[in-house]
Amino acid sequence: MTSTEFETDGAALRRSRRTGEQPPLEDPFDVMFVGWSFFRSKLLTAAMELRVFSILGEGSLEEAELAGRTGLHPRAGQVFLDALAAVGLLVRQDGRYRNSPGTLRHLLPDRDGFVGGFLRMTTELMGSDQESFTGLLRGGTARGQGAGGEVPFTKIFHDPERLRQFLSAMDSFSGAVGAELAEVFDWSRVASFSDVGGARGNLAAHLAAAHPGLTGNVLDRPSMAEHFDRLVSERGVGERLRFVGADFFQAELPRADVVILGSVLHDWPMEQRTTLLRKAYDAVHDGGWVIVYDTMLDDERRDPDSLMLSLIMMLQSAQAGGFTPAECGVWMTDAGFAVERTVRLPALTTAVVGRKI
Numbered sequence: 001m002t003s004t005e006f007e008t009d010g011a012a013l014r015r016s017r018r019t020g021e022q023p024p025l026e027d028p029f030d031v032m033f034v035g036w037s038f039f040r041s042k043l044l045t046a047a048m049e050l051r052v053f054s055i056l057g058e059g060s061l062e063e064a065e066l067a068g069r070t071g072l073h074p075r076a077g078q079v080f081l082d083a084l085a086a087v088g089l090l091v092r093q094d095g096r097y098r099n100s101p102g103t104l105r106h107l108l109p110d111r112d113g114f115v116g117g118f119l120r121m122t123t124e125l126m127g128s129d130q131e132s133f134t135g136l137l138r139g140g141t142a143r144g145q146g147a148g149g150e151v152p153f154t155k156i157f158h159d160p161e162r163l164r165q166f167l168s169a170m171d172s173f174s175g176a177v178g179a180e181l182a183e184v185f186d187w188s189r190v191a192s193f194s195d196v197g198g199a200r201g202n203l204a205a206h207l208a209a210a211h212p213g214l215t216g217n218v219l220d221r222p223s224m225a226e227h228f229d230r231l232v233s234e235r236g237v238g239e240r241l242r243f244v245g246a247d248f249f250q251a252e253l254p255r256a257d258v259v260i261l262g263s264v265l266h267d268w269p270m271e272q273r274t275t276l277l278r279k280a281y282d283a284v285h286d287g288g289w290v291i292v293y294d295t296m297l298d299d300e301r302r303d304p305d306s307l308m309l310s311l312i313m314m315l316q317s318a319q320a321g322g323f324t325p326a327e328c329g330v331w332m333t334d335a336g337f338a339v340e341r342t343v344r345l346p347a348l349t350t351a352v353v354g355r356k357i
Contacts, residue, residue, distance in 0.1 A: 028172040029295075029305070029348040039308050041119075042133050043083055044107075048116050049134055052084065053099055053107045060098035075140035079297075079310050079322065086304035132315060142318040167227060171202045174262065176346040177293060178206030184343050185291065185353065187211045190257035194219065194283060196248050196276070197264035200227035201241055208237040217254035219244040248276065253283035261292045263349075265328070266310075269319050277335035284356045290337055293351035297322045305348060328352045 025031050047053060050070045055061070061069070067077040085092040089103050105113045132143040181203070191213065195204045198218035208214050218228060222245030232238040244254055249272065253259060259280040265273045280290045295313075297306045301324070310322030329339045329352055337354030345351055 027346050027348075028176055029309075029346075033305055036308070036312065039312060040087055040304075043080070043087065043308070043311075044089065044119065046080070046133050046137055047084055047089065048107065048119070050137065052081075052090075053103050054109065056090075056097065056099050057108070058099075058104070060093075060096040062096050066097055071138050073136070073138055073140035075321065076136050076311060076314050079301075079307055079314075080137055082301045083304060083307035083311060086302050086307050133311075136311070136314055142320075143315050167200055170199055170263075173347045173349075174199070174203040175206060177262065177349050178203035179210075180345045181291070181293070181351065182207050182210035184345075184351075185258075185289075187214060190214070190288065192216060192256040193258040193260060194254040194256040195260045195262065196253055196280070197262065198260070200224050200231045201243065202231060203260070203262060204241050205232055205235040205237050208240050209235060215240045215242075217242050217244055217256060219246055219248055219251070219254060221245065221247075248279070253279050255283050255285060257285050257288040259284050259288075259290050261290065263294055265292060266294050266313055266322060267317060267320050272319075273323075274331050274334065277331050277337075281336045281356060286356060288356050289340075290332065290354045290356070291351055292328055292332070292354075293345060293349050294328075295322065295348050296328065296350040297324045299324045299326045309348065325350050325352050329354075 025034070050072070052066070052070055055066065055069050063078055063081060066072075066081065067074070072080065081090065081097055082092065084090040085097065088100055089107070090097045091100050099108070105111060106115045108114060109116065135141050136143075187207070187210075192215050193204070193207065194217040195201070196219050198204055199220055201218040204216045204218050208216055218241060220228075220243075225243050225245050228241075228243040229238070232241050242254075244251070248264075261276060261280060265276065268276070277290070277292075284290055295306060295309050297303070297310060301307065306322060313320040313322065325342045329342075332339050332352065332354040336357065338357045340353045340355055343351040343353065
């Protein structure tokens with residue numbers, strides 16, 4: 001598997017966070033993580049509640065044993081422990097976890113430097129939805145998930161104002177991704193694309209505007225049709241883009257030279273992810289490409305922002321979760337594609353490009 005990395009200004013911003021004054025923010029996920037900074041405190045509070053630090057003490061444990069002793073559910077347990085290591089509260093080495101020096105000094109109740117009691121008190125005073133996060137870690141459930149597996153997040157599609165806000169937020173991400181994707185892939189080799197789960201067509205409109213020879217399909221919920229029509233008309237690309245209202249698990253995907261699965265796979269468990277890639281293989285013309293872009297975990301599972309984003313996704317959706325480019329590459333290969341490269345994009349996003357063979 002050949003990997004070619006394109007590192008964006010957003011990635012450089014994340015690397016420079018501790019080097020001094022912050023440069024102006026541009027990447028949408030850098031802006032979002034200012035608002036989501038509270039999630040680091042959730043990691044720490046949950047770890048104290050689950051007695052992760054006390055159970056480890058001066059020793060180290062493998063992931064399975066630590067998860068068993070703390071009651072972590074398999075769905076979120078490893079990501080949670082890796083996130084604790086990524087922010088410096090744990091040290092992960094050779095498949096084992098141990099407390100970091102600062103944790104040993106300040107988060108074990110029997111130490112003179114213990115600050116956990118003060119942290120717990122101030123967290124309670126400020127208020128937080130800690131119960132939902134602990135519920136994910138212990139039971140694998142999303143926030144507010146009922147017996148039927150439904151979660152409040154899905155209600156946005158029945159609330160016009162919340163849907164408008166959601167689509168606007170998604171546009172900020174897909175717009176940043178689309179502008180970069182229009183440059184890093186050689187679109188002169190192809191004539192058509194299909195954006196599966198493409199919402200109201202924001203990314204498709206960016207591609208069509210950047211490459212006048214391209215035509216495209218956008219497949220999503222039928223309720224997105226009116227939003228799609230409005231957007232492509234405003235962008236002046238309506239004659240080259242077509243909307244398909246359907247369930248992408250039930251309908252055949254529109255055939256094209258390139259099939260795009262953008263921010264789609266993370267919403268589904270493993271079986272559905274592989275199903276979508278097999279359907280993409282059937283839809284891609286011979287010699288064509290599939291592009292999967294998503295907010296992926298890094299292959300070493302050490303980037304704290306992507307790890308915490310995966311936990312946030314799990315809280316919001318009962319089946320969601322992050323994955324690495326290497327895992328995506330395996331799924332692509334199993335579906336029949338040859339992985340060509342991995343591309344870093346804005347908005348904490350990574351694309352894996354595969355060709356139909």
